[in-house]
Amino acid sequence: MDDYPLLNFFWTMLWFFLWVMWFFLLFKVITDIFRDHTLGGWGKAGWLVLVLVLPFLGILVYLIARGRSMRERDLKQAEEQQARFRSYVQQTAGSGGGAADELHKLSALKDKGDISQEEFDRAKARILA
Structure with a gap:
């Protein structure tokens, strides 16, 4: 450990995390290229070639040119996922909620002695069957 000072270790970790962030950004941009339904096949191929052949310049140009619409597509996807989740929860809760209400009413009738x-x-x- 004496031949590798602590500052060099921090410097190496910084470059490692920048490298990981770079790949995250690269995959995010490639995913966005394929997710965009308004972009035609040739447009997708062009952006993909630019991003893969000249990665730093390609990603920089892509973020400048299409960064806002990238954010809008992310928001749209998040809203669709949220809507699907809410629909699933309402459907699941709705199927068991009626039985729970009826059991509660029955319990109240039994407690009152009716x-x-x-x-x-x-x-x-009968309710649970």
């Missing part, structure tokens, strides 16, 4: 334990058990079995 129905017997046997009637409660039969109705409960």
